[in-house]
Amino acid sequence: ALITDEVAEDVTVRLVDSAGSFLDVSATVQLTFTALEPSRVLIAGATDGTVDAPIDVELRVVDRFENVARQWSGIFAAKLQASGQSTDTVTVSIVDGVGRFG
Secondary structure: OOOOOOOOEEEEEEOOOOOOOOOOOOOEEEEEEOOOOOOEEEEEOOOOOOOOOOOOEEEEEEOOOOOEOOOOOEEEEEEEEOOOOOEEEEEEEEEOOEEEEO
16 A cells, blocks of 8 residues: 555555465554654755845755654744844744745
8 A cells, every 4th residue: 555645544454365375364464654753954945035035935844754744833943144144033933844934
């Protein structure tokens, strides 16, 4: 079975003797799939811009395989510094693993 959604779920696996070998395939196993823990924050969508327009930036909380950790929501503070400029702190609200500022 191919599981393509991102929801934790239980799956029952059964064997089928399609070759007619008369092997005992009556056993089943119950597997539980859950999301991995988030491991880092990625900065996406940052591009060069001009001083007269904001630059949209997206933060993504991801697991070790870079899947968006949709189970994670919270507040994230980022320090931004332009070349030769002072440092500013931006607070971003992240919902379902994604937040935006700009």
